[in-house]
Amino acid sequence: MKNTNNKKNKRSKLKYPICLLVFIFLTILCAGRFLVVAESPKNVNAIIVLSGGAGRVEKAVDLYKAGYAPYLVLSNYREGASSSGNMLQTTLTLGVPAEAIFTENKALSTYDNAALTLPIMKEHGFTSAIVVSSDFHMRRVKFIFDHVYKKSGIELTYVSSVSGYDAKRWWSRPYSRGITFSEYAKMVGNLFRYRGPEAKKTLDQIKGWFR
Numbered sequence: 686m687k688n689t690n691n692k693k694n695k696r697s698k699l700k701y702p703i704c705l706l707v708f709i710f711l712t713i714l715c716a717g718r719f720l721v722v723a724e725s726p727k728n729v730n731a732i733i734v735l736s737g738g739a740g741r742v743e744k745a746v747d748l749y750k751a752g753y754a755p756y757l758v759l760s761n762y763r764e765g766a767s768s769s770g771n772m773l774q775t776t777l778t779l780g781v782p783a784e785a786i787f788t789e790n791k792a793l794s795t796y797d798n799a800a801l802t803l804p805i806m807k808e809h810g811f812t813s814a815i816v817v818s819s820d821f822h823m824r825r826v827k828f829i830f831d832h833v834y835k836k837s838g839i840e841l842t843y844v845s846s847v848s849g850y851d852a853k854r855w856w857s858r859p860y861s862r863g864i865t866f867s868e869y870a871k872m873v874g875n876l877f878r879y880r881g882p883e884a885k886k887t888l889d890q891i892k893g894w895f896r
Contacts, residue, residue, distance in 0.1 A: 717855030
């Protein structure tokens, strides 16, 4: 009887570390997929485009031309976006009329993107928007925009642009590994209110520890 109980106890003790290892493995495996948010677009008042990644402006213009919104809001519009120039120049080159574009040029972080586009949305009486950024960036974008826009009454939809990030096998390529590390580090930093140049400097220091 004692032997049977001892075997059961041993199996029970083994079960918990095995479950923990499985949980950790699945968490790491799904880390890339968690970063990506890709909701279906719907008709809104404006499309908010965040600076900082290739393909974002093009995706927003595609949505605009498909009739999802009559206006674009470019956050940090002077940042380079394509061979055509900065975000504004690229948007105009792609055929969006100037009167359909609103801009701001002070954002230094994703938090700033949210905080500085909100007054523009309110000023023009917009009650809904599609937010466009790179696929790997969208989870953090959603966290921040949902927080900043929480009491605004403005409904947000999150549509991502393709960046070349491999969410399913993020560990298999240096580019995807670097992006994954950076995004999770930035999410942790954002929780402690590290933003903009200060956050980037700290992140670069942390990266240096692993080189």
